[in-house]
Amino acid sequence: MAEGVGIILAKLAFVLLFVLNFGAVLTWVERKQSAVMQDRIGANRASIFGVRLLGLLHALADAIKMFTKESFTPDNADKPIFRIAPAISVFFALVGFAVIPFGDKLVVGDTVVNLQVAPLNVGVLYLFAVAGMAVYGVVLGAWASRNNYALLGGLRASAQMISYEVALGVSIFGCIMIYQTVDLQEIVRWQGHLLGGWLPAWGVLMQPLGFILFLTVGIAETKRIPFDAPEGESEIIGYFLEYSGMGFGMYFLTDFIETVMISAITVTLFFGGWQVPYLMADGFHFPWGGMVALSNWMVALLQFVSFTLKVMFFLWLQMTIRWTLPRFRYDQIMRLGWKYLLPISLVNILLTGFIILLLK
Amino acid sequence: MNVHDKYGPLTLWEKFYLAPILAGLWLTSKHFFRNLGRHILRAVGIKSRAMGAVTIQYPEFLRPLFPRLRTMHRLTRREDGTPRCVACMMCETVCPAKCIYILADEKLENPQIEKMLHSFDIDLGLCIFCGYCVEACPEDAIRMDTGILELSNVSRNGMVLDMETMLNLKPDGSRYAQYDKNGDIISNAYIQQPKKS
Numbered sequence: 001m002a003e004g005v006g007i008i009l010a011k012l013a014f015v016l017l018f019v020l021n022f023g024a025v026l027t028w029v030e031r032k033q034s035a036v037m038q039d040r041i042g043a044n045r046a047s048i049f050g051v052r053l054l055g056l057l058h059a060l061a062d063a064i065k066m067f068t069k070e071s072f073t074p075d076n077a078d079k080p081i082f083r084i085a086p087a088i089s090v091f092f093a094l095v096g097f098a099v100i101p102f103g104d105k106l107v108v109g110d111t112v113v114n115l116q117v118a119p120l121n122v123g124v125l126y127l128f129a130v131a132g133m134a135v136y137g138v139v140l141g142a143w144a145s146r147n148n149y150a151l152l153g154g155l156r157a158s159a160q161m162i163s164y165e166v167a168l169g170v171s172i173f174g175c176i177m178i179y180q181t182v183d184l185q186e187i188v189r190w191q192g193h194l195l196g197g198w199l200p201a202w203g204v205l206m207q208p209l210g211f212i213l214f215l216t217v218g219i220a221e222t223k224r225i226p227f228d229a230p231e232g233e234s235e236i237i238g239y240f241l242e243y244s245g246m247g248f249g250m251y252f253l254t255d256f257i258e259t260v261m262i263s264a265i266t267v268t269l270f271f272g273g274w275q276v277p278y279l280m281a282d283g284f285h286f287p288w289g290g291m292v293a294l295s296n297w298m299v300a301l302l303q304f305v306s307f308t309l310k311v312m313f314f315l316w317l318q319m320t321i322r323w324t325l326p327r328f329r330y331d332q333i334m335r336l337g338w339k340y341l342l343p344i345s346l347v348n349i350l351l352t353g354f355i356i357l358l359l360k
Numbered sequence: 361m362n363v364h365d366k367y368g369p370l371t372l373w374e375k376f377y378l379a380p381i382l383a384g385l386w387l388t389s390k391h392f393f394r395n396l397g398r399h400i401l402r403a404v405g406i407k408s409r410a411m412g413a414v415t416i417q418y419p420e421f422l423r424p425l426f427p428r429l430r431t432m433h434r435l436t437r438r439e440d441g442t443p444r445c446v447a448c449m450m451c452e453t454v455c456p457a458k459c460i461y462i463l464a465d466e467k468l469e470n471p472q473i474e475k476m477l478h479s480f481d482i483d484l485g486l487c488i489f490c491g492y493c494v495e496a497c498p499e500d501a502i503r504m505d506t507g508i509l510e511l512s513n514v515s516r517n518g519m520v521l522d523m524e525t526m527l528n529l530k531p532d533g534s535r536y537a538q539y540d541k542n543g544d545i546i547s548n549a550y551i552q553q554p555k556k557s
Contacts, residue, residue, distance in 0.1 A: 036399070037392045041415040212378070324388045325381065340376070 003113060011117050015097050023256040024059045026315065030256075031058065033316070034323045066249035074146060074242050081144040086243065086250035089137025093257040096130040099123040100264045101185045103274050103303040104281065107296050115274075115300065116185050123184035124176065127265060128169055131221060134258070135161040138223075138230065141251070142239035153239035156330065157223065157230035163337035164220040164227075170345035171213035174352040175269050178206050188273030192280075198287040200277045203270035209348045211270045213341055218262035219318060220337070224255055226325040229333055263314035271310050274303035424537040425507060430491045432508035433482055433521065434529035436501055443527060444501035447475040451493035451502060459486035460493060477523060484511050485519035507532035 032055060035042025046057040073079055103115030120126050135158055142154025179187045187203075195201045204211045220227040231238035240251040267273060278284050279302060283294040294302070328336065374380055398412035416423050425431070436444045447464035460482050467476040493502050506529045513519050 033392065036395045036412070037388045039391065039395060039412075039414050041413045041417065320385055320388060320392065321381075324384045336377070 003111060007108070007111065007113055008117070011113070011115070015100075015102070015117050016094070018102075019094065019097050019257060019260055022260045022311075022315075023253050024063070025056075026256040026259060026319075027059050027062060028056050029315065029319060030322075031055065033319045037320070037323055063249075066246050066252075069245035071245035071247050072242075076146040077242065078144040078146070081140050082242075083247070085137050085141030085144060086240075086247045086254075087137075088140060089134065089254045090250045090257070092130050092134045092137060093254045093261060096127055096261050097264065099126050099184050100268055101188050101273055102307050103300045104189070105296075106300045114185065115304070119183075119185060121183045123187075124172065124182040127184075128165075131168065132161075132165055134221075134254075137251075137254070138239050141243070145239075145242035147242050149236040150239050150241040152236050153230045153232070153241065156232070157239055160220065160223070160227065160229060160333055160337075163334060164217045164341075167213065167337055167341040167345050168217045168221065170342060170349065171210055171217055172269065173345075173349050174207045174210040175203055177349070177352050177356060178203075184268055184273075188268060188275060191272040192275050194278075194287065200272060200275065202272040202275070207270065207348070207352070209344070209351075211266070213345050213348065214269070215262075215266055217337075217341060218266060219321060220333070222255060222258040222262055222318070224259065224318075225322045226328050227333060228327055229330050232327065259315060259318055260311065263311045263318065266314050267307065267310040273310075274307040276302050276306045279303070422535060425509075425535050427536050427539065429536070430489050430494075430504040432484070432506045432511065432529070433487075433493070433502055433504050433526055434506050434531070435480065435523065435526040436503060437527060443477050443480075443523070444499045445477050445480060446473055446499055446501070447477050448498065450496040450498060454492045454496040456490060456492065457486045457488045459483040480523040480526065482521045482526070483519060484521060485516055502526075503531070505531045505536075507535035 032042045034040075042055060043058045044052055044055040046052070046055065046061045048057060051057075073082055098118040099116065099120050101114075101116040106113040106115055138157040138161075139154045142150045142157070145151070175187070176182055179190045181187060181190070191200065191202050193201050195205070199205070223230050228238075231240075240248050243251060278286050279294075279299060281296075281299060283299070284292040395412040398408075398410050401408065401410075402412065438444055446467075447462055449462055449464075452460040452462050460480075462480050463478040464475045465478040467473045489504070491504055494504055508529070511519070
């Protein structure tokens with residue numbers, strides 16, 4: 001039986017809440033993780049009646065501050081575009097999650113629910129399209145501010161996005177050649193089979209080079225350190241220079257949502273998405289024999305937890321990278337993108353094609 | 361030495377960034393997991409000297425002060441309780457910030473001491489805590505050993521210390537690091553100590 005409107009809306013609300021909560025918690029993770037890495041304690045003073053919750057309430061305090069602060073519009077700004085640009089930015093960061101599968105199939109009554117908001121058969125292409133549109137929010141906001149520094153930030157953002165969009169696409173071709181599909185749910189299912197009967201065929205084993213390339217380019221797409229030339233807060237304040245209040249808050253949130261996005265795509269393409277090793281639709285089948293039968297709900301739950309944990313690992317990794325490396329200079333970013341990442345991606349495609357040909 | 365020659369130009373391996381980046385990630389991750397482990401150990405009640413952070417959480421915890429540190433001024437008293445100060449104006453004269461204001465009275469009861477204080481004000485908003493007033497004083501009448509560092513105030517007038525306040529301040533050894541017989545510091549200046557309420 002097909003899914004009703006109610007189930008689709010429920011999935012939508014679930015994914016949206018999941019992502020937005022991750023975005024909010026990431027502000028806490030950023031503060032605390034950087035502190036622990038640098039032998040500090042980190043923000044811990046926000047409290048409600050003396051309850052501090054390890055500084056988790058700072059996210060709440062941030063939200064209250066952002067919402068109650070004046071959203072100032074400069075006199076010379078292009079006002080409608082200036083106001084709508086942050087929304088565009090957040091929108092394109094959020095809609096990408098529609099095609100990310102967070103589980104296999106869940107049977108509710110006589111309905112089979114596909115745990116993916118939009119089961120598109122062109123999932124990867126849709127992701128590229130959305131990622132490509134994300135720069136619009138940045139450039140529009142920068143241009144509409146009528147501020148030279150903001151404009152510089154916008155120009156840097158567009159140059160960086162164009163450079164890395166190419167490498168982003170090319171770095172995934174190797175994956176698509178192996179999986180023979182661009183449907184993300186099918187890609188994850190493909191990664192469920194076992195190599196030699198015991199090794200899960202996750203994308204990172206098939207495409208180690210592709211994984212490193214994609215992660216690098218993905219971090220560049222989030223516009224965070226070390227690829228934060230568009231923001232470059234020590235030289236130009238960046239494309240959101242003129243924004244205050246929730247306008248700035250939305251750009252701020254976009255960065256975090258994109259971080260979750262890149263983690264989710266990396267997990268989906270290279271780390272088996274919701275796959276748990278040896279977990280089939282009816283329970284665990286171990287390669288050394290033996291089986292643990294599980295109900296359909298249990299399997300779906302395990303798959304969701306597996307997906308979440310993998311995403312959290314990559315969030316941690318991205319945060320570690322962000323707090324370890326200094327910013328690349330603008331010419332270094334360009335050189336890295338065009339002279340290293342793109343050629344290596346092309347070599348990766350050739351190698352993959354050659355190996356596939358050999359194995360046939 | 362030219363620091364740029366120390367490592368030479370980037371090798372091809374370094375130009376690919378990957379290995380140096382992994383080395384950097386390894387370093388920061390080591391710190392992250394070590395500190396996280398220590399935080400967790402302390403949170404579950406296993407106390408050890410190893411701290412997860414070097415932070416001293418200031419209002420709750422105070423760091424012992426170095427024994428020679430100059431803190432807020434106080435005026436000392438004689439055995440009979442009168443101020444030791446003879447209003448000789450040495451401190452006011454030597455003060456490079458010109459923040460000491462002394463008014464003198466005639467001391468009638470004791471002809472050996474000709475002058476006494478009428479008022480003695482220090483404007484802490486101007487004071488640079490150089491300690492020259494303490495050095496200059498022939499009567500040991502002014503000292504800077506109260507251990508008080510929290511000097512902030514909401515008005516400029518509030519920053520002015522008057523005679524009564526300074527006469528009533530006591531030296532506070534508890535905020536200073538302690539010496540042993542040989543003159544070595546006993547308490548490590550970096551160990552946190554809970555603040556007395």
